[in-house]
Amino acid sequence: MDMHQLTRELNVRNENKVVMLVADGLGGLPMDSQGQTELETAKTPHLDALVSRGTCGLSIPVKPGISPGSGPGHLGLFGYDPLQYLIGRGALEATGIGFHLGPNDVAIRCNFCTLDGEGKITDRRAGRIATEQSAPLAVRLREVSLPGIEVFVEPVKEHRFVVVLRGDGLGGDVADTDPQTTGVPLLDPIPQNDASRRTAEVAAEFARQGAALLKDQSAANAFSMRGFSESPSLPSFDEVYGLRAAAIAVYPMYKGLAKLVGMDVVGDAKTLNQQMEILKTHWDKYDFFFIHFKYTDSTGEDGDFPGKVKRIEEFDSALPQVMALDPTVIIVTGDHSTPSLLKAHSWHPVPTLIASAECRPDRCTSFGEADCISGGLGHFEAKYLMPLALAHAGRMGKYGA
C-alpha cells in the first residue's frame, strides 16, 4: 500500500491551513571540523522561537547517501516517492523553463552542435555558443512542420534548447542521438519500445528538417536530441490530499514542479517580500502554500558561506509575516543540502521543523543541523513530511478501527 492510498482513504476536509517554507539547499556543513554550519552561524531568532514550540528533525531527501536534483528533492517534499515517480530529463528541462507539459507531450533536451563537411561532430556543444546567438537559431527551428504533430521549440541557455512534440501515440522511450563523443555522426533516434516508434519517426523528421534550416550557420549547424520523456503523470494534491494548493515561487523550475502536482502558481514575485504579499493576498483561497526560496541553494553552489548565512537570515526575517496569518501548521525545510564547502547538492539530511498546536515538543531550542539530530521527528524520509503535515492539520482520520 503506498502512502497516497492512505492519504486518500483517510482524508478529512477542514479549514486548517498548512504553509511549507522551502529554503532550497538549506542544509550545510562547517568549513572546518570544529566550526558551525551556515544555518548554525546565521542569526535566526524567528526560526528559533518556532523551534521552541515545534518539533524538529532531519529529513532524508531520497535515501541515505543520495544527493537529489531539484526534481526528486521537491517530489519528496510534496510526498511523492522520488524513487517511484520519475521526471524524465526532457520533462524536467521543459518544466524548468516554465513549459507546462500535457498528457500527449514528449519533451526533448537538445544541444546545438557543429558538424564537419562529412557530417561528423566537431563540437558537441557548439563551443558553448552564447544565448544571444543560440536563441534565434532555436526560434528558426519553429519552421519545422510535422503532419499531425504540434511542435514547440524553446530556447534555454547557451547551447541548450527544448523541443516538445505534441500528438497522439507518442511514447517517451527513444534513445539519445548524442553519441557522447566527437569525430562521429549523430545517431538516429531509435525507439526503445513499440509505443515510441512514432516518436522516433517524428524526431528523425524534425532532425532532418532542422539540419536543413541550420545548414549554413557557422556557429551551430546541427543539434543532438537527448532525454526524451513523456509528461510525468503525477496525481494532484487535490486528489491525494484533498488540498487546494498554491505555489509562490520566483524561479520557473519550482513553479513548474508545483504545476506537475496540480498546484496553482500564484502571483509573479521577484523577491521574498513580494512572495509574502502574495501569500497574504491568496490566504483565503487555498489550504496549502508552498513557498520557495532559491538563494540558500545558489549561494551554497557558489561556495559562498557568508552569502548563504546572509540569505538564511533574510529567510528568517520573513517568518513573522507568515506567523501573522496564523497557519494551523507551519513547516520549514529544504529539498536537499547544498553545503558551501562542497559547492554542490549533497546527501546530508535537511533540518526540518513542524509547528502546530498538536505537535509534541522536543528539547530543541535553535534551528540547526546538530540540534535537529535529537529532534522529535527523528531522521525521516522526506516523503513522510506531507502525511505528517496532514496529521498535524487534523486532515487525516484514523486508520482501521
Added chain:
Amino acid sequence: MDMHQLTRELNVRNENKVVMLVADGLGGLPMDSQGQTELETAKTPHLDALVSRGTCGLSIPVKPGISPGSGPGHLGLFGYDPLQYLIGRGALEATGIGFHLGPNDVAIRCNFCTLDGEGKITDRRAGRIATEQSAPLAVRLREVSLPGIEVFVEPVKEHRFVVVLRGDGLGGDVADTDPQTTGVPLLDPIPQNDASRRTAEVAAEFARQGAALLKDQSAANAFSMRGFSESPSLPSFDEVYGLRAAAIAVYPMYKGLAKLVGMDVVGDAKTLNQQMEILKTHWDKYDFFFIHFKYTDSTGEDGDFPGKVKRIEEFDSALPQVMALDPTVIIVTGDHSTPSLLKAHSWHPVPTLIASAECRPDRCTSFGEADCISGGLGHFEAKYLMPLALAHAGRMGKYGA
C-alpha cells in the same frame, strides 16, 4: 522479503521468556507547549529503574502521520505489518466481542433501524435503542435458518449486533446494505466479486427472514448489514516466531486480537493485579506473554490528563510483580498515543523500552516521550519490535554466513 520469512528461517528455540506490557494509548502530549506529557508527569520509579538498564526508543505504529485504530496498532506490536494485514470492520467487531472467527466465516456488523410502512428508513440506528431492548431482538434473529450455513447472531451495544455466517464458499466482499441516509429503502447485499456471490445470496435471505421476525417490533423493525469481512488469515506466533504465546487482557477486543495471531487467552482477569496473578500461574507454560492495560487509553480518550497520569502510576506499580519472575526480555510500549489534549488516538510515536541482559544501554534515565527521542532504539516502526524482542531473547540466529 518480509520479516516473517526471516524470523521463521532464523528461529532458535530456547527457554527464554519475553513479557510485552502494552499500556494502550500510552503516548501523550503536554496540555501546553511548555508542559510535560502524562507519562512525564507520572511518578514511575519502577519504569525509570528499568529504563536505566534498558534501551529506549520511539515506536511509529504504522507510518509517520498515521493514527491507528486498535487493530492495526496491535498488529504492528505483534510484528504483522499493519499495511499488509488488514482486519475487516466486521471481523474486528466480531473480535471485539470475543467471537473467535474461523476460516469459513464471514462477519457482518449490523445496525438495527426503523422502516416506515413503505419500507423506507426512518432512523438508521433505531433511535440508538437501549441494549436491554436490542439484545433480545438480536437473540430472536437466531431463529433464521439458512440451508448449509451455520448462523451466529451476537448482540453488541445499543443498535449494534454482529452476524457471522459460517459455511463453504463464502467470500467476504459484499457491499453494505446501509444507504447512509433516511427516506429510502435498505439496499440489497451486492457481491463485489464472484467468490462473494453465495455470501450475498445468503445475506439477502438472512435479511428477508430477519425482517419477517422483526416486522411487528416498534423499536426496530429492520437492520442494515455493513463491513462484510472474512476472517483475516494471520500466521500464528508459533509458526512465525516459534513462541508459545499467552494473552492476559481484560477487554474482549484485545483478547480477540491476540487470538487472531494464535495466542492462548489465559485467565479471566478484571484488574491489573489479577492479570499479574495469572501471569505468575501460567509462567511455566508459555514463552511469550502479552499483557494489555486499557485505562491509559480510555482516560486519554476522555481528555482526563490527571486520570491518565494516575493510570500510568498504577501500571508502573505492577512492574515489580513482573520483575520478580525474572523474564529474559521485558518490553513496555503502547499500540499508539492517546493524548488527553486530543481526546483521540494520534500519530505521535510511542515511548518504548526493551530491557534484557543483552540490550545496549543508552543515556535515558526516565521513561518519557522527550527522553525516548534520544534512546538507543531510535525511531522505529512498531513491526520491528518483535524481531528485536526475539533477538534480545537469543531466539534468532545469524542471517547469512
